[in-house]
Amino acid sequence: MSRNPDHAMLGRPSHDERARLGIIGAMKLRVGRRLRPGNRVYYELEAEPRFEAAHGHAPKGPDEIGQAMRPNAHWQLWSAMNRATQEQMWDAVQDTLLREAPRMEKVYRELTGNEKTLGSLELDPDCRVPEEIRQTEIHLQPGGYTLDRGDDDFLAGAFYELGGAVYSQAQGIGTKQSKGEIIIGMLEAQYPGFKPTRILDMACSAGSSSTPYAEAFPDAEVHAIDVTPGLLRYAHARAEALGLAVHFHQQHVADTTFPDASFDLVVSHNAMHEMSNDDVAGMMGESHRLLKPGGVCVHQDVPLRYDQLDDYTQFDYGWDHDYNAEPFWVVYATNDPRAMLVDAGFADDDVYVGFVAQSDKSMRWYVATARKAD
Amino acid sequence: MAAPDAFDRPAREPRPAFSVDEPIAERLVRVVMNLAAELAVVRERLDTVERLLTTKGSVTTADIEAFTPDEATDAARREWREAYVARIFADLEAEIDAARQQLGDRAAD
Structure with a gap:
């Protein structure tokens, strides 16, 4: 299954909406690939010497580089453009989803809550939702993840999936392979013959990474958790639309209700960068508690590691934290998943932290994995 | 373009101001980029019309919508x-x- 498989719950852009998403994607790519590198040129040519003249030393570290760069006209113009493309993308996605809402609501009612429903949805109004997730429109998604206008509202998840598809296409990330499939491929190579019977996807958002496991391991029972009802309702209906059984629960990754040693495989996809360090550590703790002996956890995310980047690039990537509503971007980029996995109880030798590439080499992802001792 | 309050959306966080001196320029950036996008939308629609006329000799709004x-x-x-x-x-x-x-x-x- 591809990264963005077609299904009945996916918002279907009209002719002009598709054209609009296409051109916004093309502008986003050009702003990111052609204009963004210009910032560094202007930094070295203008901002750095100006800062040095004023302070008697060159900027040190990403904060001082930011101090030097923020008054720069080119950086300001680029920032306004970059922010504009993200807002344009969401506005365009919103046009499609609001127009499509009646059709999607009908599909939702047909797919869920009846005898033909394969998986399940269990909501818990008392689930703890992290403050930053409640207060922020993460990467400017309209209404944020907590958007919930009452019964059966799946708009948060619909935004997440359609916006994500437009975004990754605009970034030139290959769409032939889903993130789940990349990890399944990695597991096959690392643990030949590994056949999990119970799988948990943590912080599953719209469930796009939960369904590949249900597809690859048809005999396994697949569960998935996240904290907001708007994401989970959509994830549930999406899985049903694809004809795959996944059981969705509103639960926090650091505090789940599943019994000890009840899963063979625990995964998360692009989740760590949207969590505090405490919650990532809590997720690693739950991974260890929930795994059976010999079970494996894989936490996959964006390949953003500040210790591998120079000061200017750290400043540059910090833009998403400051202006694209990514509150945990820098926290994530400087965290230490290996130490967290070891603290959680995994033996140091059983932990692997590194990168895994998509088969088309368009993107590589960061992974933190561990196997629980037999 | 949908109005920002086209659904019951919680208040949007204020936009960052990248330039203290030129707030109007920043607003114009958004206008210009929206205009650029709209022109491309019209161009793509025209392209669809041309392709339909070439293959079918006629065109209706429904044809345009159904064009894949x-x-x-x-x-x-x-x-x-x-x-x-x-x-x-x-x-x-x-x-x-x-x-x-x-x-x-x-x-x-």
Whole structure:
């Protein structure tokens, strides 16, 4: 299954909406690939010497580089453009989803809550939702993840999936392979013959990474958790639309209700960068508690590691934290998943932290994995 | 374009101001980029009309809506968009290239 498989719950852009998403994607790519590198040129040519003249030393570290760069006209113009493309993308996605809402609501009612429903949805109004997730429109998604206008509202998840598809296409990330499939491929190579019977996807958002496991391991029972009802309702209906059984629960990754040693495989996809360090550590703790002996956890995310980047690039990537509503971007980029996995109880030798590439080499992802001792 | 309050959306966080001195310029950036996008939408619709007229000899709104580009059309449209965006940003990109050149010359001195 591809990264963005077609299904009945996916918002279907009209002719002009598709054209609009296409051109916004093309502008986003050009702003990111052609204009963004210009910032560094202007930094070295203008901002750095100006800062040095004023302070008697060159900027040190990403904060001082930011101090030097923020008054720069080119950086300001680029920032306004970059922010504009993200807002344009969401506005365009919103046009499609609001127009499509009646059709999607009908599909939702047909797919869920009846005898033909394969998986399940269990909501818990008392689930703890992290403050930053409640207060922020993460990467400017309209209404944020907590958007919930009452019964059966799946708009948060619909935004997440359609916006994500437009975004990754605009970034030139290959769409032939889903993130789940990349990890399944990695597991096959690392643990030949590994056949999990119970799988948990943590912080599953719209469930796009939960369904590949249900597809690859048809005999396994697949569960998935996240904290907001708007994401989970959509994830549930999406899985049903694809004809795959996944059981969705509103639960926090650091505090789940599943019994000890009840899963063979625990995964998360692009989740760590949207969590505090405490919650990532809590997720690693739950991974260890929930795994059976010999079970494996894989936490996959964006390949953003500040210790591998120079000061200017750290400043540059910090833009998403400051202006694209990514509150945990820098926290994530400087965290230490290996130490967290070891603290959680995994033996140091059983932990692997590194990168895994998509088969088309368009993107590589960061992974933190561990196997629980037999 | 949908109005920001087209659904019961919680208040949007205030936009960052990148330039204290030129807030109007920043607003114009958004206007210009929306205009650029809308022109490309019209152009793609025209392309659909041309293709339908070429193959069918007639065109209705329903035909346009139902039009699904084949792979070659899709690739041609992607190429057109890239060239279009390059034309729109050409001045900015030329400035960056000149600045890069200047930086290289300075390093060579």
